[in-house]
Amino acid sequence: MDHNNENSVGSRVSTIKGGTLIEQFASGIRPPSQIPTAGKLFEMSAAATNARSSMPPPQANGLKRKTLAERAGETERAAPAPPSSRPVSAYVRATSLAGVPRETSFSSSVSSSRPSSVASTRNVSNSSYSSTVGPGSRPPSTQSYRPQSAMSRLQKPAPSLNRPATSLEVHEEEPGTVRNFGKRKGRTPFSSNPQGIPQSKKPLRIGGSYDTLVSCSSQWESEPFKAFTIREASLSTAFNCLTLNNGSAQSAPKAEMDGAPRSSRALSTPKAEVPQTPSQIPKLAPRVAVPAETPSPSKSPQKSPKKLPVFLNRFSNDVIAWDTESRLDEMENMYSHLKEKWNGATTESNSLREMMAVYKIRITELEAIRTQLSSSNAALQIDLNTTKAQLATSSEALDDAKRFQNIRLDDMQRQHRREIDDVRHDAETDQRRLVREHTEKLSDLERTLNNALEDEKTRHQREVQALTNEGASTQQEKDKELEKQVKAYQTLEDDFRMCKSDIVKEQDLNHELRTKISKLTGNIANLENSVQRLEGHIHFLESDNKSQSQAFADLEARMQNALRSAAEANVKLRTEETLRRKLHNQVQELKGNIRVFCRVRPSLEGDATDTARIAYPDDGTDSKEVEVMGPEEKSSLGNITTRKHPFAFDRVFGPNSNNQDIFGEISQLVQSALDGYNVCIFCYGQTGSGKTFTMSASDGMIPLAVNQIYDTAKSLEEMGWKYKMEGSFIEVYNEVLNDLLGKADEFDKKKHEIKHDMQKGKTMITDITTVDLDSPGKVGSILQRATANRSVASTKANERSSRSHSVFILKLIGENSVTGEKSEGTLNLVDLAGSERLAHSGAIGERLKETQSINKSLSCLGDVIGALGQGKEGGHVPYRNSKLTYLLQTSLGGNSKTLMFVMVSPLQAHLSETLTSLKFATKVHNTHIGTAKKQTKA
Numbered sequence: 021m022d023h024n025n026e027n028s029v030g031s032r033v034s035t036i037k038g039g040t041l042i043e044q045f046a047s048g049i050r051p052p053s054q055i056p057t058a059g060k061l062f063e064m065s066a067a068a069t070n071a072r073s074s075m076p077p078p079q080a081n082g083l084k085r086k087t088l089a090e091r092a093g094e095t096e097r098a099a100p101a102p103p104s105s106r107p108v109s110a111y112v113r114a115t116s117l118a119g120v121p122r123e124t125s126f127s128s129s130v131s132s133s134r135p136s137s138v139a140s141t142r143n144v145s146n147s148s149y150s151s152t153v154g155p156g157s158r159p160p161s162t163q164s165y166r167p168q169s170a171m172s173r174l175q176k177p178a179p180s181l182n183r184p185a186t187s188l189e190v191h192e193e194e195p196g197t198v199r200n201f202g203k204r205k206g207r208t209p210f211s212s213n214p215q216g217i218p219q220s221k222k223p224l225r226i227g228g229s230y231d232t233l234v235s236c237s238s239q240w241e242s243e244p245f246k247a248f249t250i251r252e253a254s255l256s257t258a259f260n261c262l263t264l265n266n267g268s269a270q271s272a273p274k275a276e277m278d279g280a281p282r283s284s285r286a287l288s289t290p291k292a293e294v295p296q297t298p299s300q301i302p303k304l305a306p307r308v309a310v311p312a313e314t315p316s317p318s319k320s321p322q323k324s325p326k327k328l329p330v331f332l333n334r335f336s337n338d339v340i341a342w343d344t345e346s347r348l349d350e351m352e353n354m355y356s357h358l359k360e361k362w363n364g365a366t367t368e369s370n371s372l373r374e375m376m377a378v379y380k381i382r383i384t385e386l387e388a389i390r391t392q393l394s395s396s397n398a399a400l401q402i403d404l405n406t407t408k409a410q411l412a413t414s415s416e417a418l419d420d421a422k423r424f425q426n427i428r429l430d431d432m433q434r435q436h437r438r439e440i441d442d443v444r445h446d447a448e449t450d451q452r453r454l455v456r457e458h459t460e461k462l463s464d465l466e467r468t469l470n471n472a473l474e475d476e477k478t479r480h481q482r483e484v485q486a487l488t489n490e491g492a493s494t495q496q497e498k499d500k501e502l503e504k505q506v507k508a509y510q511t512l513e514d515d516f517r518m519c520k521s522d523i524v525k526e527q528d529l530n531h532e533l534r535t536k537i538s539k540l541t542g543n544i545a546n547l548e549n550s551v552q553r554l555e556g557h558i559h560f561l562e563s564d565n566k567s568q569s570q571a572f573a574d575l576e577a578r579m580q581n582a583l584r585s586a587a588e589a590n591v592k593l594r595t596e597e598t599l600r601r602k603l604h605n606q607v608q609e610l611k612g613n614i615r616v617f618c619r620v621r622p623s624l625e626g627d628a629t630d631t632a633r634i635a636y637p638d639d640g641t642d643s644k645e646v647e648v649m650g651p652e653e654k655s656s657l658g659n660i661t662t663r664k665h666p667f668a669f670d671r672v673f674g675p676n677s678n679n680q681d682i683f684g685e686i687s688q689l690v691q692s693a694l695d696g697y698n699v700c701i702f703c704y705g706q707t708g709s710g711k712t713f714t715m716s717a718s719d720g721m722i723p724l725a726v727n728q729i730y731d732t733a734k735s736l737e738e739m740g741w742k743y744k745m746e747g748s749f750i751e752v753y754n755e756v757l758n759d760l761l762g763k764a765d766e767f768d769k770k771k772h773e774i775k776h777d778m779q780k781g782k783t784m785i786t787d788i789t790t791v792d793l794d795s796p797g798k799v800g801s802i803l804q805r806a807t808a809n810r811s812v813a814s815t816k817a818n819e820r821s822s823r824s825h826s827v828f829i830l831k832l833i834g835e836n837s838v839t840g841e842k843s844e845g846t847l848n849l850v851d852l853a854g855s856e857r858l859a860h861s862g863a864i865g866e867r868l869k870e871t872q873s874i875n876k877s878l879s880c881l882g883d884v885i886g887a888l889g890q891g892k893e894g895g896h897v898p899y900r901n902s903k904l905t906y907l908l909q910t911s912l913g914g915n916s917k918t919l920m921f922v923m924v925s926p927l928q929a930h931l932s933e934t935l936t937s938l939k940f941a942t943k944v945h946n947t948h949i950g951t952a953k954k955q956t957k958a
């Protein structure tokens with residue numbers, strides 16, 4: 021619909037409401053009111069109204085409406101014609117004012133001789149207007165004189181009880197129903213065209229509910245009514261729009277668009293909303309009252325077909341419009357249609373009622389739940405209050421109990437203090453008494469003892485005399501025995517000296533041979549030079565000079581001799597080397613497979629000034645004795661005495677000795693490792709006695725040993741020996757092995773297992789880092805790495821280096837490419853954990869565990885050495901008792917060489933530990949016996 025149309029529709033709506041239709045239609049379409057409104061016209065409208073009201077409600081209050089036939093005969097209550105802008109023709113005015121009967125008016129209208137083209141336009145307008153809008157367009161004043169019409173109800177709804185709903189009322193509320201009324205109104209005047217005007221069976225449908233009107237008009241569509249038809253169509257459309265926009269039915273067009281049946285839409289407005297929550301229980305939508313009246317076919321205008329009202333138009337007099345049969349059919353259709361609607365509404369109403377019932381039940385249920393929840397909430401509230409009250413009571417009781425307890429505690433403390441004071445007082449009294457008694461007893465005892473001493477002295481003198489006599493005879497026997505022992509000792513010493521001189525000789529021989537070899541090597545080089553020179557001469561002297569040839573042969577022979585003797589010297593040298601190894605091992609065995617060295621460290625700057633008295637009785641080149649003055653002891657007589665503790669070891673190094681001096685003594689053992697023996701050198705002593713300094717300092721045993729091995733291996737290359745050196749560094753902490761060259765964060769987590777190959781005398785440790793020592797410089801980096809890892813693993817409370825054993829393992833694998841000899845020796849350099857005793861350490865917790873572990877492994881080491889010292893072949897040696905001894909199994913006992921350094925602190929404060937360490941070392945030293953056995957075997 022275009023804008024103009026909208027405007028026109030709007031204007032028309034207002035026009036209908038205001039009843040001033042004529043002015044509104046001035047724009048565009050000629051209003052029908054321009055046609056004079058005569059009494060006939062009124063009658064026709066009334067007839068239309070009557071037709072619409074032919075469906076009285078079933079419960080009509082008994083007021084019988086007049087039939088069309090009855091009304092047809094009624095005198096018109098004249099209504100003034102609407103104002104017209106056009107001059108009313110005399111003909112029309114006469115008709116209107118005269119109030120002539122319809123038939124007359126109709127006939128006069130028909131007899132009009134006006135040109136049909138003009139008349140048709142006007143007639144259609146009039147017809148449409150009168151049939152659709154009807155009397156409603158008339159001034160309200162006229163309504164009192166005429167029967168109730170649809171339009172009158174449109175303006176002012178009448179009470180439903182007094183009169184039935186009219187078609188226009190339904191038209192307002194139910195746009196769908198309008199079509200019937202439109203049809204009904206529009207058809208009647210033209211359906212029986214007495215002039216034989218051609219009727220079209222096919223109505224022209226332009227729009228909406230007023231198509232009937234158009235259908236009526238279409239009767240005139242044949243010539244000469246073409247123009248009229250176009251006008252009629254526009255009017256129909258306009259009225260259709262009027263209906264759609266009217267009042268409460270504004271939503272109807274949309275409903276039509278949605279395809280919903282009009283009747284049901286009208287009935288169901290306003291739409292009931294289904295609630296989302298139970299609280300919003302839906303209420304039945306206010307229902308539009310379904311018109312109770314059902315159009316009754318019995319009241320159909322067919323009862324008085326002859327008195328049917330006729331629309332007043334130009335042709336009113338020509339046409340008698342009433343088709344009873346079709347009207348009846350139509351009404352029946354309408355009836356059935358309304359009935360259907362009624363049934364539909366009833367069904368919907370029932371379903372809504374059911375729904376309401378369901379929601380009511382739901383409401384009841386929810387009410388019940390709410391009541392239940394409220395009661396449980398109240399009960400819980402009561403519980404809560406009770407609990408709170410109990411809590412308050414309990415806390416009060418607790419406070420009381422606390423107060424009471426504190427008071428009791430104070431009382432007890434006071435009582436306790438009093439008791440202590442009493443006891444102290446008693447004790448002091450007792451002490452004084454006891455001292456007094458004791459002093460008395462002491463003086464008695466002194467007296468008694470003096471007497472006894474005198475007696476004893478005399479008895480002793482007598483005994484001494486007797487013993488002197490006895491001793492003289494025993495002395496003589498002892499002297500004889502001693503002489504024998506001295507002789508045996510001298511014999512042994514001679515043997516040893518001989519061995520020593522043999523070794524010296526061998527060493528001299530070795531040296532000589534080396535000198536010879538170097539000389540021979542020089543000779544060979546000289547000879548080779550001579551050969552080259554001679555070869556030059558050969559060319560020159562190849563002039564068959566006999567003498568020259570002879571000289572050449574001589575030279576050749578000499579060269580061959582020199583080469584032979586060089587080869588012999590090399591062979592001899594290798595034999596000598598093998599012999600040297602043997603002799604070296606013999607010497608080491610003679611020295612003892614388990615040797616003990618003692619080293620006393622010097623006093624350091626930060627040390628306490630109070631140093632222990634340590635003497636070196638045989639201080640000189642080969643010091644072997646050390647004497648430690650024990651702590652002062654007070655005799656019962658008050659005399660202060662000190663005991664000397666003499667100890668003897670294989671070597672004793674005083675505080676002035678340095679690491680080089682010490683290494684000079686152990687270098688022979690390092691040589692043994694190169695020769696294919698397992699060597700174990702460990703430092704034993706309390707914390708701070710110098711173990712780490714001796715082992716791992718930059719000039720300690722580890723770097724010096726590696727350097728020596730490196731140098732020696734290089735010199736042995738001349739004799740065909742090639743060595744491979746592998747180093748690894750292990751820590752034994754709390755009986756767990758750690759890789760000091762591995763990752764510090766894997767400490768105490770990664771498991772390492774010890775595996776022995778007893779046949780080859782080899783030890784393997786799983787998952788351990790091994791570094792190839794292809795240059796002596798590598799040792800420094802290894803030591804640094806190990807120290808760094810140890811410091812990472814240690815905490816403030818745990819100086820790890822003192823609390824764990826560290827073992828530097830150096831594997832020396834040698835092979836002689838000339839002789840095919842192979843050797844595999846291992847040098848173990850062990851820095852043991854501090855040996856302080858458990859009782860002295862005062863350790864607790866983790867420290868206690870460490871100390872226990874250290875003590876255990878050190879005592880196991882002592883046990884192993886002790887068992888080895890007993891020398892029983894096949895006897896059990898308890899290596900497995902600790903991780904340390906098990907790790908060193910192949911380097912302790914058997915063919916291996918063991919050297920123990922006992923490290924001594926010079927401090928008086930450490931005296932007790934010093935004595936313990938020296939006693940332990942003495943025990944180890946006394947296990948020398950194994951050596952003699954080997955010597956015998958050899």
Ligand SMILES: Nc1ncnc2c1ncn2[C@@H]1O[C@H](COP(=O)(O)OP(=O)(O)OP(=O)(O)O)[C@@H](O)[C@H]1O
Binds near residue numbers: 621622624677706712
């Ligand atoms: N012969 C020595 N000459 C000079 N200083 C020494 C000597 N022996 C040890 N020291 C110094 O004494 C201190 C303690 O020595 P060291 O750490 O070697 O003792 P330790 O017995 O190995 O202790 P720990 O078991 O805790 O490792 C160090 O500062 C070290 O330099």
